[in-house]
Amino acid sequence: MIPFNHPPYTGNEDHFVLDAMRGSKLCGDGPYALKCQKWFEDQLGCLKTLLTPSCTHALEMAAILIDIQPGDEVIMPSYTFVSTANPFVLRGAKVIFVDIRPDTMNIDETLIEAAITDKTKAIVPVHYAGVSCDMDTIMRIADKYKLFVVEDAAQAFYSYYKNEPVGTRGHLAAFSFHETKNVTSGGEGGLLIINDKRFVQRAEIIREKGTNRSQFFRGMVDKYTWVDVGSSYLPSEIQAAYLYGQLLNAEKIQAKRQEIWHSYYNGLSNLVQRGLIELPTVPEDSTHNAHMFYLKVDDIEHRTLFLNHLKVAGILAVFHYVPLHSASAGKQFGKFSGVDKFTTKESSRLVRLPLYYSMSLKDYESVIKATIEFFNQV
Incomplete structure (x- = not known):
């Protein structure tokens, strides 16, 4: 039987995973996590990237960062995975579904404006099959109505729109490293892409269980404490090591x-x-x-x-x-x-x-x- 999918494996992963296993740090933000994040920041030319346990978690962080509140509305296509909607629903938002274009299966950008109300907070375009949505039009609409854009770029690693990496136009974006994607961090994994400087510091806090732990380790504060809402959005060092091996290939x-x-x-x-x-x-x-x-x-x-x-x-x-x-x-x-x-x-x-x-x-x-x-x- 020819399977539908087989997780990518290059043979390069073994060395890095074993090195991580023998290292002194197995939890999040170890040496390999930092190498992966640096790789993506260089590749994308974005302000900041943060590895997450899944693309779903990256989108959950995005929903918190743009301060989704009960009663807010978020526009997205109906033709997408449930993880596009759940992070916003968990914050109390109502999802407004918009029809797709039959050529690309992406959200029809010409229908977005009609779906906007005084409750609309964000637009979440999904780049289906790694083909970019019309981001120029979407960003113009977002700017006009002062809306946030969170790109669900789960399928779009190494895709480009007008010679720019997909995931770098919106305020925030998310990649997936699930085993069905082009590269994987050992079966599950994701990445939050931050293109707006307003979100960099708070993203680190949310990801570290709502603490300013990252600032503490950089010597910015003399002790760390609970300062905001958050959760544990860090993947293990072994996942990062597996991903790093794939990124090099x-x-x-x-x-x-x-x-x-x-x-x-x-x-x-x-x-x-x-x-x-x-x-x-x-x-x-x-x-x-x-x-x-x-x-x-x-x-x-x-x-x-x-x-x-x-x-x-x-x-x-x-x-x-x-x-x-x-x-x-x-x-x-x-x-x-x-x-x-x-x-x-x-x-x-x-x-x-x-x-x-x-x-x-x-x-x-x-x-x-x-x-x-x-x-x-x-």
Whole structure:
């Protein structure tokens, strides 16, 4: 069976993990955590980055930093993972869902302004499949209405928008290092990206259980104490060591994923010309990171038949999110703004094909072959 995913592993991780295990510090913000954060700050050119146990935790920190209060409203797409919404719901916010664009599956930036009320506090764009949202438009709207922008860039590590790293336009952003992402910190992990200097000092406090411990270790205060709300948002040094090993091979990982992505695209293009499927659209101003490869079929019934065909062929492919506004919790904690023209329709047509760093040429050629066989029978 060709799996849908296999966690990335380069062999470089062993040395760093073992070194961390034998070191004198296993808790958060050890030498490897600091190296990872420095790597990202250099790569992104942002003010500050902080490793977290998950992308969800990074978004929870963002919700606290922008002072989400009960009754506030936060705008985001419904076509996303529940972790985009939960951090804001936990603070008492109401989620306002906006329809997506059918070409990129990202939030439709032209519909955001109509969803804004006097209760709106933030916009949370989600960069689906590592393809950037239209951040120029989103930031113009945010500036006009004095709103915060928190980028859910969970899938967008190594993606670019107008030659700038995704995650550096909003006030705050979050990456994911889950085992399904391009790089991982041992299965789980995340990163908070801070682009607004107002949040740097408080982010460290929130992350350190609400204490000014980081300032103490820098000699800025003579003792540390509880000064704000917070929680334990630090990953272990072993997680950071695993991630550091992957970061040193990030370009190698990216090159392999791009090879697979383009092989899928070129190998299946004939099916597009025959009108049998649709393939991903990448706008000219965006450079994607080959996080995933998906195709779209006619409808949900067709999708079920296709997934079953691949399963029989020994290939595990999957569909993706069930729109949040259709879930029971989505109805309780949010509402859809305007008309659901594309969110439900497009999500029911989408199929994700296997794509992972260790995938062999034989395996992805087998996926292409099985896909063509299915549509030749239709």
